[in-house]
Amino acid sequence: MKMLEESVNKRVSLLLKDNRVLEGVLTGFDEYMNMVLDDVDENSENVSRKLGTVVVRGSNVVRIVPK
Amino acid sequence: MKMLEESVNKRVSLLLKDNRVLEGVLTGFDEYMNMVLDDVDENSENVSRKLGTVVVRGSNVVRIVPK
Amino acid sequence: MKMLEESVNKRVSLLLKDNRVLEGVLTGFDEYMNMVLDDVDENSENVSRKLGTVVVRGSNVVRIVPK
Amino acid sequence: MKMLEESVNKRVSLLLKDNRVLEGVLTGFDEYMNMVLDDVDENSENVSRKLGTVVVRGSNVVRIVPK
Amino acid sequence: MKMLEESVNKRVSLLLKDNRVLEGVLTGFDEYMNMVLDDVDENSENVSRKLGTVVVRGSNVVRIVPK
Amino acid sequence: MKMLEESVNKRVSLLLKDNRVLEGVLTGFDEYMNMVLDDVDENSENVSRKLGTVVVRGSNVVRIVPK
Amino acid sequence: MKMLEESVNKRVSLLLKDNRVLEGVLTGFDEYMNMVLDDVDENSENVSRKLGTVVVRGSNVVRIVPK
Numbered sequence: 001m002k003m004l005e006e007s008v009n010k011r012v013s014l015l016l017k018d019n020r021v022l023e024g025v026l027t028g029f030d031e032y033m034n035m036v037l038d039d040v041d042e043n044s045e046n047v048s049r050k051l052g053t054v055v056v057r058g059s060n061v062v063r064i065v066p067k
Numbered sequence: 068m069k070m071l072e073e074s075v076n077k078r079v080s081l082l083l084k085d086n087r088v089l090e091g092v093l094t095g096f097d098e099y100m101n102m103v104l105d106d107v108d109e110n111s112e113n114v115s116r117k118l119g120t121v122v123v124r125g126s127n128v129v130r131i132v133p134k
Numbered sequence: 135m136k137m138l139e140e141s142v143n144k145r146v147s148l149l150l151k152d153n154r155v156l157e158g159v160l161t162g163f164d165e166y167m168n169m170v171l172d173d174v175d176e177n178s179e180n181v182s183r184k185l186g187t188v189v190v191r192g193s194n195v196v197r198i199v200p201k
Numbered sequence: 202m203k204m205l206e207e208s209v210n211k212r213v214s215l216l217l218k219d220n221r222v223l224e225g226v227l228t229g230f231d232e233y234m235n236m237v238l239d240d241v242d243e244n245s246e247n248v249s250r251k252l253g254t255v256v257v258r259g260s261n262v263v264r265i266v267p268k
Numbered sequence: 269m270k271m272l273e274e275s276v277n278k279r280v281s282l283l284l285k286d287n288r289v290l291e292g293v294l295t296g297f298d299e300y301m302n303m304v305l306d307d308v309d310e311n312s313e314n315v316s317r318k319l320g321t322v323v324v325r326g327s328n329v330v331r332i333v334p335k
Numbered sequence: 336m337k338m339l340e341e342s343v344n345k346r347v348s349l350l351l352k353d354n355r356v357l358e359g360v361l362t363g364f365d366e367y368m369n370m371v372l373d374d375v376d377e378n379s380e381n382v383s384r385k386l387g388t389v390v391v392r393g394s395n396v397v398r399i400v401p402k
Numbered sequence: 403m404k405m406l407e408e409s410v411n412k413r414v415s416l417l418l419k420d421n422r423v424l425e426g427v428l429t430g431f432d433e434y435m436n437m438v439l440d441d442v443d444e445n446s447e448n449v450s451r452k453l454g455t456v457v458v459r460g461s462n463v464v465r466i467v468p469k
Contacts, residue, residue, distance in 0.1 A: 003095065003103045003122050016464065017085075017127075018419070028405065033101070033124055034435070036405045055405050055466040057435055060419075062083065064122040070162065070170045070189050084152075084194075100168070100191055129150065131189040137229065137237045137256050151219075151261075167235070167258055196217065198256040204296065204304045204323050218286075218328075234302070234325055263284065265323040271363065271371045271390050285353075285395075301369070301392055330351065332390040338430065338438045338457050352420075352462075368436070368459055397418065399457040 004029050004064070011067040012037070016060045020044040023067070024054065033058030071096050071131070078134040079104070083127045087111040090134070091121065100125030138163050138198070145201040146171070150194045154178040157201070158188065167192030205230050205265070212268040213238070217261045221245040224268070225255065234259030272297050272332070279335040280305070284328045288312040291335070292322065301326030339364050339399070346402040347372070351395045355379040358402070359389065368393030406431050406466070413469040414439070418462045422446040425469070426456065435460030 007026050014022040014035065021044070024037035035058065040051040074093050081089040081102065088111070091104030102125065107118040141160050148156040148169065155178070158171030169192065174185040208227050215223040215236065222245070225238030236259065241252040275294050282290040282303065289312070292305030303326065308319040342361050349357040349370065356379070359372030370393065375386040409428050416424040416437065423446070426439030437460065442453040 001095065001097065001101060001103065001122060003120065018464065020464075022465075028403065030403065034403060036403065051467050053405065053468055055403060055468075057460070057463045057465065058124070059126070059461070060464050061124045062085065062087075062127050063089075063124065065118050066120055066122075068162065068164065068168060068170065068189060070187065125191070126193070128191045129152065129154075129194050130156070130191065132185050133187055133189075135229065135231065135235060135237065135256060137254065192258070193260070195258045196219065196221070196261050197223070197258065199252050200254055200256075202296065202298065202302060202304065202323060204321065259325070260327070262325045263286065263288075263328050264290075264325065266319050267321055267323075269363065269365065269369060269371065269390060271388065326392070327394070329392045330353065330355075330395050331357075331392065333386050334388055334390075336430065336432065336436060336438065336457060338455065393459070394461070396459045397420065397422075397462050398424075398459065400453050401455055401457075 003066070004033075007064070007066045013065040013067060014056060015062040015065075016056070017062055018044070018060070022051075022054060022056065024051075027053075030058070033061050035061070035064075070133070071100075074131070074133045080132040080134060081123060082129040082132075083123070084129055085111070085127070089118075089121060089123065091118075097125070100128050102128070102131075137200070138167075141198070141200045147199040147201060148190060149196040149199075150190070151196055152178070152194070156185075156188060156190065158185075161187075164192075167195050169195070169198075204267070205234075208265070208267045214266040214268060215257060216263040216266075217257070218263055219245070219261070223252075223255060223257065225252075231259070234262050236262070236265075271334070272301075275332070275334045281333040281335060282324060283330040283333075284324070285330055286312070286328070290319075290322060290324065292319075295321075298326070301329050303329070303332075338401070339368075342399070342401045348400040348402060349391060350397040350400075351391070352397055353379070353395070357386075357389060357391065359386075365393075368396050370396070370399075405468070406435075409466070409468045415467040415469060416458060417464040417467075418458070419464055420446070420462070424453075424456060424458065426453075429455075432460070435463050437463070437466075 024040035028036040040054045091107035095103040107121045109116045158174035162170040174188045176183045225241035229237040241255045292308035296304040308322045359375035363371040375389045426442035430438040442456045444451045
């Protein structure tokens with residue numbers, strides 16, 4: 001997906017199937033939509049957490065919004 | 068799917084498995100039905116949001132209605 | 135599936151995993167049972183809607199009944 | 202599965218994951234256990250329906266009982 | 269799986285994901301763990317049924333216990 | 336996985352998706368994490384059972400702990 | 403994923419789909435995100451356990467946070 005390539009090194013918001021939202025800088029991804037984010041803020045059921053670097057397994061992803 | 072090719076650059080409504088509805092201009096898709104939409108309005112449980120560009124992972128898609 | 139090929143341009147009823155029922159004219163399908171229907175009436179939890187053309191992702195399909 | 206080949210043109214009972222039971226004459230199937238049945242009686246939550254010909258997507262099948 | 273080959277023509281107990289238990293003589297299986305059983309007794313939520321021959325779709329299987 | 340190869344003929348604890356725990360001697364496994372265990376004790380919702388030999392379909396496995 | 407390669411021999415936190423959290427030293431992984439961790443602390447519904455070495459089936463993984 002060209003859109004994902006253009007989002008590398010930019011901030012994106014990731015919605016996961018369990019309604020978790022990760023916001024961070026996209027630093028890499030592969031064909032399964034496995035993704036690596038840097039400088040991540042996670043929101044899940046109104047709990048916020050700073051996570052730093054996160055690897056997300058693509059099968060959990062619902063949608064990605066470039067910021 | 069030829070129908071999806073003909074819908075590129077046109078407005079579509081996307082229903083996802085979690086009952087989220089995304090309406091926007093289809094700008095790209097691949098064989099897994101991963102899709103890129105522009106100028107997206109999202110509706111989920113009566114909450115509306117303007118999201119701009121959105122990448123949707125195909126495994127979440129139920130049906131697509133060209134507008 | 136030869137049965138699906140013979141149903142092209144005919145009216146079919148599609149049951150999806152979320153109990154949604156789509157009735158329309160089958161205009162195309164592929165090996166994953168992704169399908170395109172025209173002139174669709176959708177029924178879901180007793181709500182009826184006219185949708186026109188619809189692309190259905192095959193992974194949501196339970197059964198197809200040619201009319 | 203040789204057992205399925207031997208069941209072609211015979212009456213089978215199909216249990217689906219949503220507890221739907223389809224009984225009909227097996228007229229075809231493929232490697233994914235997609236199946237075509239003729240002369241189908243469907244039972245789901247104590248509602249009976251005559252459906253005629255039905256194409257079932259294999260991913261919904263739990264078990265098949267030749268009659 | 270050599271263990272399954274050695275169980276052919278022997279009695280096995282099959283636990284499915286919906287907690288259904290099938291006991292019967294294993295007469296065949298394939299690489300997806302699709303299985304054919306003969307002389308099957310099925311137990312599901314304390315209801316017992318004699319089913320004769322049964323084809324089970326492998327994706328429903330949790331575990332197999334040779335008897 | 337080299338770790339699984341080194342666990343052959345040793346006792347392991349297997350957690351399944353339905354919270355079932357199987358403890359036994361790992362005698363074989365394949366690329367899908369289908370596994371064969373000998374001398375199995377099963378615990379599920381505080382019910383303990385001796386099962387002897389068990390074939391587990393890999394898609395149900397959450398984690399494996401060598402003992 | 404280069405990020406995972408760089409995390410080998412380092413401590414990571416693994417979130418699984420059943421909300422189980424495993425923290426330990428990543429000693430190996432494969433293309434399915436199957437992973438081997440050493441010296442694991444597991445937290446699940448406020449129960450903590452020391453597990454030693456653990457093999458996790460990749461299909462259960464939500465996200466990985468290198469520590």
